[in-house]
Amino acid sequence: MENINWSELTFGYMKTDYNVRTYYKDGKWSDLEVTDSDQITLHMASTGLHYGQEAFEGLKAFRGKDGKIRIFRMRENALRMQASCRGIMMAELPVETFEEAVIEAVKRNLRFVPPYESGASLYIRPLLIGTSPQVGVKPGNEYLFVVFTTPVGPYFKSGFKPAPYLILRNFDRAAPHGTGTVKVGGNYAAGLHAGEIAHDKGYSAVLFLDAKEKKYIDECGPANFFGIKNNTYITPESSSILPSITNKSLMVLAEELGMKVERRPVPVEELETFEEAGACGTAAVISPVSRIDDLEKNKSYVFGNESEPGAVSVKLYNKLRAIQYGDEEDKYGWVTVLEV
Numbered sequence: 001m002e003n004i005n006w007s008e009l010t011f012g013y014m015k016t017d018y019n020v021r022t023y024y025k026d027g028k029w030s031d032l033e034v035t036d037s038d039q040i041t042l043h044m045a046s047t048g049l050h051y052g053q054e055a056f057e058g059l060k061a062f063r064g065k066d067g068k069i070r071i072f073r074m075r076e077n078a079l080r081m082q083a084s085c086r087g088i089m090m091a092e093l094p095v096e097t098f099e100e101a102v103i104e105a106v107k108r109n110l111r112f113v114p115p116y117e118s119g120a121s122l123y124i125r126p127l128l129i130g131t132s133p134q135v136g137v138k139p140g141n142e143y144l145f146v147v148f149t150t151p152v153g154p155y156f157k158s159g160f161k162p163a164p165y166l167i168l169r170n171f172d173r174a175a176p177h178g179t180g181t182v183k184v185g186g187n188y189a190a191g192l193h194a195g196e197i198a199h200d201k202g203y204s205a206v207l208f209l210d211a212k213e214k215k216y217i218d219e220c221g222p223a224n225f226f227g228i229k230n231n232t233y234i235t236p237e238s239s240s241i242l243p244s245i246t247n248k249s250l251m252v253l254a255e256e257l258g259m260k261v262e263r264r265p266v267p268v269e270e271l272e273t274f275e276e277a278g279a280c281g282t283a284a285v286i287s288p289v290s291r292i293d294d295l296e297k298n299k300s301y302v303f304g305n306e307s308e309p310g311a312v313s314v315k316l317y318n319k320l321r322a323i324q325y326g327d328e329e330d331k332y333g334w335v336t337v338l339e340v
């Protein structure tokens with residue numbers, strides 16, 4: 001740790017000391033196991049490898065000015081992982097076991113929780129994967145749940161900076177009654193090709209439209225979308241959007257700031273009317289959107305002054321970060337303070 005340059009950290013993998021695991025077999029989960037190897041052994045016929053039985057989560061731990069470590073909305077992640085398990089027929093992990101494993105994973109890697117001043121944090125990645133060897137297509141009966149951690153840098157190295165997004169109509173991330181609402185690797189695989197096209201053209205990510213009609217905004221890369229206008233926080237509602245915990249939190253904070261909050265289908269043309277737009281998720285909290293290009297329709301939507309984030313986005317971002325780092329009171333009980 002002595003050699004970690006906290007301010008140079010990116011959003012990447014760095015081996016930490018321990019990870020925590022439990023195995024599902026014969027209808028029950030084993031006691032938690034702490035391991036120092038970052039390898040897992042899988043049968044080559046595992047359902048996770050062949051039939052996509054794999055779900056994950058992402059959350060963070062923050063070191064406050066007071067030196068205390070806070071984990072943000074862990075219970076929400078536990079519940080969402082259960083929903084993912086139901087979505088692709090995997091064994092559900094009890095919420096308490098999830099929380100216990102997350103806490104243990106952080107406690108065993110305290111030296112990797114970045115100092116307050118760095119603006120960095122400890123990313124926590126829970127993973128649940130089907131491990132039973134099968135060739136026939138049916139839900140497996142053995143699973144592995146593992147939680148590992150890795151320190152990650154402040155998402156915006158050069159400050160909170162808006163970036164452009166691209167609308168692509170010839171790719172779908174998730175179908176209306178598909179797996180879009182659960183956090184499974186398959187949805188990411190489905191979005192990779194479109195994402196690379198966007199990156200190659202100089203965009204931050206793809207703004208996906210609804211798969212059926214291509215009329216409404218869906219997700220913004222691997223993040224939820226929101227727009228701001230007339231003192232209102234507007235975020236799309238659809239049956240293919242992953243319920244972001246960051247978005248859920250921002251809606252509460254927007255109301256606290258005296259804004260109206262609307263969750264409803266958002267037609268593409270409405271982009272024209274937004275004063276600000278953003279992508280939200282655990283990795284960055286808010287990634288301000290500078291511009292959305294719709295090349296097929298020869299249209300460009302620009303938000304405010306393209307090079308600076310909007311005032312509301314900045315306010316929401318600062319407020320959420322302040323709660324995460326313990327600088328602002330945790331009114332809603334979102335934070336688990338570690339006893340260490």
Ligand SMILES: *Cc1c(COP(=O)(O)O)cnc(C)c1O
Pocket residue numbers: 058183187219221222223224242243244245246247280281282283
């Ligand atoms: C994880 C994820 C998000 C963001 O969710 P948070 O809980 O805010 O991190 C948004 N969209 C997709 C597709 C995701 O997988």
